[in-house]
Structures are given as structure tokens and as C-alpha cells.
Amino acid sequence: MTLDHLKHMNKTQRAAVVHGYKSAPAQPGRPLLIIAGAGTGKTETLSNRVVHFLASGVSPDNILLLTFTRKAAQEMTRRAIATAGRVLGTNVGEIPYSGTFHAVGARLVREFAEQLSLSPNFTIKDRGDSADLLDMVRHQLGFSTLDVNFPDKNQCLEIYSYKINACMPLKEVLKSRYPASKKWTKQLRQLFTEYRAAKRKQNVFDYDDLLVYWAKMLNQPDIADQLRTRFSHVLVDEYQDTNRLQAKILFGLKPDGRGVTVVGDDAQAIYSFRAATVENILDFPQVLPKVRVINLEQNYRSTNQILKACNAVINLSTRAYAKNLWSDRPNLGKPSLAVVENDSAQATYIASQILRAKEEGIPFRAQAVLMRSSHHSQKLEIELTKRNIPFEKWGGVKFLEAAHIKDVLSLLRWLENPRDEVAAMRALKLLPGIGPSAAMKVIGRLEGRMGRLVLRDADQPRGCGDHWGQFVRLVKRLQKRPWKASLPEVVKWYLPLMKHDNPELRAADLGQLCIVASSYSSREQFLVEVTLEPPEGTVGPNKPGRSDDDCLVLSTIHSAKGQEWDHVYLLNAVDGCIPSSRAKTPAEVEEERRLLYVAMTRAKNRLSLMVPQRVFSWRQNSSVVDLFTRRSQFIPRSAEKLFVVRATSGKPRTRRAS
DNA sequence: CTTCAGGCAGTTCTG
């Protein structure tokens, strides 16, 4: 073996890579924590550590490699496999248990389903479908008409999910995060109990269940033993963004911490809305015995000028993040604060800059536009399309979450799992003349014949005429015909019934969906994988599977974590966007500061923060107005000297409250 | 029982 994976690492990084593995040890080493700032090579070190394990003879099957987001998981797995290939001189193939907590959880739960007395062919509901199921229960219990202020389906699911992920009693969750809903404690408790029962009865899982049942497996000694033996090495990236439930899983897998490596940066904790808690990483050395802690201080990513600005932003925090980051990368210019008139000016400015950079030899794929929330890029997307700049968008409304896509998928889901009432409801409501109550009636009549979806002509509800017969025949055909022919057939049936606007655009989306689906070998495989690993892309002009080689990236800051680009542009660096106007408590504002820090530290060579002087916003009394903005409070005058301030449009900057 | 118009409130980030 060559030592490729050690050669370019610095001394501290190398120590982390080989920790516990200087010579072939009898058992996995003591727990290792790498806590270090942005761009110091944490992920690089972690993936080289995996390579080192493989090179030392550890089987890929014994390695569990976890992260929080799909993007980060893909990136890390890719790096590890590529380097391992170089070091070992053979293709490593894959690391089977590498991915997000949820994806790995899904595999394990399916594998051990029988021992958990679960049926192994459960389907996983995405966020929207889970909310719909919860809403059905909410209506049945009469809570929807109890009081206008009773939390809606999304709030209910948020509360439920927070409770599960934070491992907190409902009462405490309501008190600390949803005080307005405290008076419904009793109802919410009942709602959640019934929701769990409904999931059980319909053999469906929500995202949280994947973690819940994984944690449960670790309480069953027989399964726990198997898993502990299987995963001799467990590595977690972005550990600062894990939650209590995930920590429980980690400690359940490795009670004494041997073989555990966790990596993270408390200054980059940005997922508290998913119940992530930074205490996981800060308390790690106290929770496990004999933890080796390694700090990295040299930033290899950014120029010193960019890094200085990043440090200035994070150091204004009331909390101390003890990091002394430095960089010896040559300077290529201070980051800029580009003051533009409004949204449109922001879009044209960025589009021009991107094309200019491209002319200078920076390909589109080395540039990225980041934003706090995904709709901030609307104007820009139009501008990019106008100028034929190819882009892909990370985050935001997913292809599979669009209404028309969900409509056709619902029929497939129902066929796959006849007990799935959300799918049944949605599919039935597509028929003209069938609304919620007729659909419920049909579903009720089906209770007896559960194995396989069987519809009879006699089940016809009143008032939907010919459509019922056609539907029954369609279902029969779909059950007989091979999978490849299914989706086009459903689409053909669906299009004339579609009630959404923009029919041509949606028809095109559905055509694309057929192409994507045809690469899966069966309906089951398609439905199983699609919820956890959805195809890239969003609805509209930029569809999954169609990306250019050289493609600009538009991304939310959350989805950009762990990534890096030569040029980074940040949209709307103004109060109300960063920090978001929804951040109220000091803790929430601090998280917004860290978001800005994460965004800025993605840049290697050039960084532009956009400051539009007016943005569109929604005022309390409906209508859309554009408001005067203030530059983000996280970049006060005192930090200005670290930036170049560029005013691009004629008008002088006027100070006005928003 | 479905559908559609009108009123009203809320609008982040992800698996």
C-alpha cells in the first residue's frame, strides 16, 4: 500500500487519522473527537481515517459512517472510496453502511424487522405525507374544529418530531418551544398516540421512526449484540448537528466508546430546528471515558483575507468559540459587500459577475450562490435562465413534493401498500365527483381485503359515472403489466383529470418522472429509495437527471454545509433575511450568525455578500411591499474594514428603518 | 356530498 492518504496531511491531522491504529491493534482504539473550525480538513481527515482502517485490514462491512445531510454523506463517501482506491490500488467498491442516519436506519430496521415484530415491507412517508396522515387523525378526533388556534398539521408534526428527536416529554417541549400550544397538551398527547397507532395499522413509517426503531433495536440485547459486533468502527461527521436521539443511538452502538470517531465544529451548529444540540459535541469528552481530543487550526480552504472576515463575524458572538484559525493561502482580494438597489439589480449583478469569472477561466461549477431560504433566488433563477447559464438548485421544493408528482405517485403507493390511507385518499380524490367522504367510504369497504388492492365495479361511489369503471380497469392492468409500463400508463390516465394550473409544465415534469422511474427495477424499489434518496432537482426548467457537466450551484446555506467553491455569492445579507425575521430569542439569533459564518467559510478565493437596499416582503396585511433594508447586523461598521464596499447602482444609500 | 368562491392568516432550514 502507498501512504497517499497520509502524505498530504499535516502532523495533527495524521495523528487523528492513525489514532489507535499505529500498529494493528487487538481492539478498536479509544474514542476520538476532532473539534475544529471551518476548512481545517475535518472531513478530509475523517475520510482518510476510513481509508486507513481499510488499509489496515478492516472490512468495509464493519465500518459505519454517518452524517446528517445527504449532500454531506455523498461527498464523504465519494472522497473515502476515491482515496481508498488510490491507496489500496484496487477498487474498494462501496462502504455499505455509509450515509445519513435516516438512510442507514431504514436499512437496519428493514433487516431486523421481524425480530422487532414489524413487517419488512413498510413504506416511508415523506414530510408532507406524514403531515397528511397526522391531519386525518386530527380531523377524526375533532381537533380541527376545536379552536381556530389549535396547531395545524405542520405545527403538530413539528411538535411531535421535536419531542421524538430531542427525547423530551411533550410538556417540556411545549413549555420551552411552543408555549402558545400549552393549553392543548392533553389533546396533542392523544393525537400523537392515535397517530402512532395509525402508522402501525397502515404499516407506514415517518422519518423519525427510522431513528426511533433503530434506538429500540439497541435495547434488545440479541440485536444490539449483533450490531455492536458488526460495526467495530463508527464515525460521525458534523457531530455538532446531531440530536439527542442520534446520540442515544451512537452510545447504544458503542457503550464504551471504543472505535468511535466524531468530528465537528460548534461554531457551525445550524440545525437546532431539527432538535440538534451542540451539547452532544461539547460534552462528548465527559460522557465517554478516555476521549482523545484533537484540535486543528490551519485552514486550507480560504485566503487569509476571507478567513479574517469570517473570524470577525463569528467573534462578535456572545459565545466563545475557541478557535484560532489561520491560513497561509495568498490573498486574492478582500471579500466584497456589494450594495445594489434591489432584488433585480442583485440578480443582474450576480449573473454578470458569474459570466465574467467564467471568462477568466473559473468554470460555473466552481462558483455558487448561497441563500438563507430557497425562495430568495427566484429573481436570479429567471435571470440565469435568460442568459443560458446552467444551474442546479439544492434545497427548496423538491421534485417529488410537487402536487402533480404526488398525485401520480399516490396511486403507485396505494398499489404497493393497500393499507396506506393517505395514498388511497389522494388517489381516489383524483376521480371527478369523489371527495373526502366518498373516498373514506371506499377505503372503509376495503378493510376486509387487505392483501392486495382489489377494487370492484360494485364499490362505485355515487356521482362519478364512467370514471370509476376506468379506474378499476386501470388498477387491474397495473397489477398485471410489468413495472416499466406502469408509470406512463398512470400519467396517461391522470393528465386529463389534472386540476392544477400550468398543465404543460406539469406534463413535462411527469414525462421526466417516467424517465427517472424507468431506471429502477421494480415499483417497490422505486418507492423505497425515492423517499430517502430522491432524484436531484426541482420542478420547472431544471429537472432531475438533466444537469450539465459545468453547472452553477444555487444552494441554501443549510445544504451547502461541508462544501466549498472558488467563488461564493451570498444573497440578501440584510436584516430580515440573515438574521431571519423569524429568529427572536438570543439563541435563535446566534444560530443565524453561525449560518452567516457557514456561508462565508464556503469560499476559497472570492466572496461577495450582496446587500440589496430594498427587498420584497410580506407585510401583516397581506399585500407584497418592498421594504428598505439594513445591512445584516452581523457585519457592523467595525468590521467594514475587512471588506471592500461596492456600490453598483447610482443611488446613494439611504438609511431607513424597515 | 362535491365543488367552488370568499375570507383569513402565515410564509426557514432537512431527512
Place this chain on the structure above:
DNA sequence: CTGCCTGAAG
């Protein structure tokens, strides 16, 4: 602008 609820018409 959307999603959700309500009430009236078909």
C-alpha cells in the same frame, strides 16, 4: 401567493 376553513349552490 398559498393553504385552509366555511358556507352556499348544484
